[in-house]
Amino acid sequence: MDWAFVQKSWEKWASSNIGSSGQPLKAALLINYDPLRPSRLLSTIAEQEGIKISPIELSQFVNFIKRNKLQKETFMIGNNQYMVTSIHENWFCARCLNTSKSAGEGAIVMQASVFLLVALYDGSVGLASRAMASVDQLVWQLNRKNL
Secondary structure (H helix, E strand, O other): OOHHHHHHHHHHHHHHHEOOOOOOEOEEEEEEOOOOOOOOOOOOEEEEEOOOOOHHHHHHHHHHHHHOOOOOOEEEEOOEEEEEEEEOOOEEEEEEOOOOOOOOEEEEEEEEOOEEEEEEEEOOHHHHHHHHHHHHHHHHHHHHHOO
């Protein structure tokens, strides 16, 4: 694995897509996750921006992914509970169930090579489209490198 490439790609992508007003994402996590590796190897957070996830929260989220009952269960990221709203081949979208924001909050989870990218955004359909385009940029870079 080319960690220097992953870190450089993350830093460039995160600086222009996460955090400040006008950016498509409010937070993101890049999790080491390879469903083909032995189950005794733990998933870890490779990079994170805008949110801090504990090891317990990470293991609960990874277990949610491994159970593969995406439309039957909810998952937690930080203090928010999410419900999956649409599932596609290598990604899914979810909406926050306990938000106080009138425009809503959402999450996009996408498999990128040996990583899961979890991107959190605020807003409605238009903002969700911007968030998806942002996520797709990083996933394309990681998949292109064939990590």
